[in-house]
Amino acid sequence: xxxxxxxxxxxxxxxxxxxxxxxxxxxxxxxxxxxxxxxxxxxxxxxxxxxxxxxxxxxxxxxxxxxxxxxxxxxxxxxxxxxxxxxxxxxxxxxxxxxxxxxxxxxxxxxxxxxxxxxxxxxxxxxxxxxxxxxxxxxxxxxxxxxxxxxxxxxxxxxxxxxxxxxxxxxxxxxxxxxxxxxxxxxxxxxxxxxxxxxxxxxxxxxxxxxxxxxxxxxxxxxxxxxxxxxxxxxxxxxxxxxxxxxxxxxxxxxxxxxxxxxxxxxxxxxxxxxxxxxxxxxxxxxxxxxxxxxxxxxxxxxxxxxxxxxxxxxxxxxxxxxxxxxxxxxxxxxxxxxxxxxxxxxxxxxxxxxxxxxxxxxxxxxxxxxxxxxxxxxxxxxxxxxxxxxxxxxxxxxxxxxxxxxxxxxxxxxxxxxxxxxxxxxx
Numbered sequence: 001x002x003x004x005x006x007x008x009x010x011x012x013x014x015x016x017x018x019x020x021x022x023x024x025x026x027x028x029x030x031x032x033x034x035x036x037x038x039x040x041x042x043x044x045x046x047x048x049x050x051x052x053x054x055x056x057x058x059x060x061x062x063x064x065x066x067x068x069x070x071x072x073x074x075x076x077x078x079x080x081x082x083x084x085x086x087x088x089x090x091x092x093x094x095x096x097x098x099x100x101x102x103x104x105x106x107x108x109x110x111x112x113x114x115x116x117x118x119x120x121x122x123x124x125x126x127x128x129x130x131x132x133x134x135x136x137x138x139x140x141x142x143x144x145x146x147x148x149x150x151x152x153x154x155x156x157x158x159x160x161x162x163x164x165x166x167x168x169x170x171x172x173x174x175x176x177x178x179x180x181x182x183x184x185x186x187x188x189x190x191x192x193x194x195x196x197x198x199x200x201x202x203x204x205x206x207x208x209x210x211x212x213x214x215x216x217x218x219x220x221x222x223x224x225x226x227x228x229x230x231x232x233x234x235x236x237x238x239x240x241x242x243x244x245x246x247x248x249x250x251x252x253x254x255x256x257x258x259x260x261x262x263x264x265x266x267x268x269x270x271x272x273x274x275x276x277x278x279x280x281x282x283x284x285x286x287x288x289x290x291x292x293x294x295x296x297x298x299x300x301x302x303x304x305x306x307x308x309x310x311x312x313x314x315x316x317x318x319x320x321x322x323x324x325x326x327x328x329x330x331x332x333x334x335x336x337x338x339x340x341x342x343x344x345x346x347x348x349x350x351x352x353x354x355x356x357x358x359x360x361x362x363x364x365x366x367x368x369x370x371x372x373x374x375x376x377x378x379x380x381x382x383x384x385x386x387x388x389x390x391x392x393x394x395x396x397x398x399x400x401x402x403x404x405x406x407x408x409x410x411x412x413x414x415x416x417x418x419x420x421x422x423x424x425x426x427x428x
Contacts, residue, residue, distance in 0.1 A: 019165055020164060022164065038098075054106070061226050087207060092206050100167055103167065111318075166207070181295055232314065
């Protein structure tokens with residue numbers, strides 16, 4: 001255990017500890033519960049439907065027919081493993097770390113970042129090209145945790161997840177895309193929905209900072225392995241990897257053999273070496289950081305991954321495929337606005353039974369939609385009532401809210417379900 005972290009942790013401050021454990025809506029109590037607040041958050045996220053669907057969502061490579069390619073759920077488990085290892089060594093709260101890690105991607109769109117970019121492009125950018133992103137999965141993970149995902153309480157009443165502030169903060173602040181050294185938690189608690197861009201505001205806790213870095217370690221390591229499995233990385237690319245290792249770490253560096261052979265990518269060695277270097281270099285004074293050599297290696301490896309993997313022509317073709325699917329579903333549902341206001345979605349989408357049934361169920365649950373034939377009631381969301389002065393998450397009397405409703409409905413889809421709905425739409 002890195003005792004300097006343990007003695008200087010966030011929660012030595014009782015005020016910060018109370019804020020970290022705070023819930024916007026009180027969670028019911030069980031007389032025989034033996035778990036901490038963060039453990040309760042972990043299991044609530046583990047049992048929610050958005051977590052379950054991640055096993056059928058793309059991480060980088062679309063993988064419906066290959067059991068050994070990393071899915072979004074496997075990525076989340078990798079992050080949890082890496083983050084917990086770091087937190088344990090540094091003497092941080094492992095329960096909080098695991099809760100943030102297990103839930104950090106529940107708001108991710110189908111088809112990975114291609115799907116995320118597509119949903120963002122579909123939302124009107126009224127402020128121009130330099131406007132903040134309208135859809136980003138970190139914020140959407142928080143939104144799903146707060147307003148979409150529910151569990152039954154002991155009385156069989158659906159309740160929002162009602163997570164603690166520290167976990168909710170970790171969900172929206174987990175972006176590992178930005179390269180930073182010396183990451184430290186911010187001191188003040190803020191309205192989490194005031195954040196306008198991903199990756200800019202640091203997490204409120206050291207544990208949130210750990211998950212942020214663990215996200216980067218996990219995807220950089222595993223994406224190389226999957227790229228090799230799909231023959232994305234050729235021998236020219238392997239020679240480039242060797243040059244990166246030699247110029248940043250040196251071949252004599254312990255563990256540099258993880259990438260230098262030119263024949264394989266040893267993901268476990270690579271991830272282990274990054275974890276060890278981070279743990280050895282970090283301190284409460286310096287923040288979470290890598291050595292200069294490993295940080296330079298990460299920068300170069302990330303450039304390599306974008307050049308050789310993420311911008312590979314096959315993934316570019318996949319992005320066109322994903323965009324066509326998502327855009328088609330979006331346009332189809334936007335045409336139903338008048339039908340939604342009149343309670344006739346089932347009629348409007350009668351030739352698309354899977355899309356019609358699930359979208360109507362979504363409207364019944366989260367909006368003021370009232371079916372024309374049967375009388376059902378929306379789910380009463382106490383958190384929405386607290387924030388918006390209405391128990392409804394979306395308002396069908398507002399076209400912009402209806403558009404947001406469609407975006408959120410699509411974002412919850414798995415890859416395979418989106419494909420099935422798309423094929424319903426285009427088939428005659």
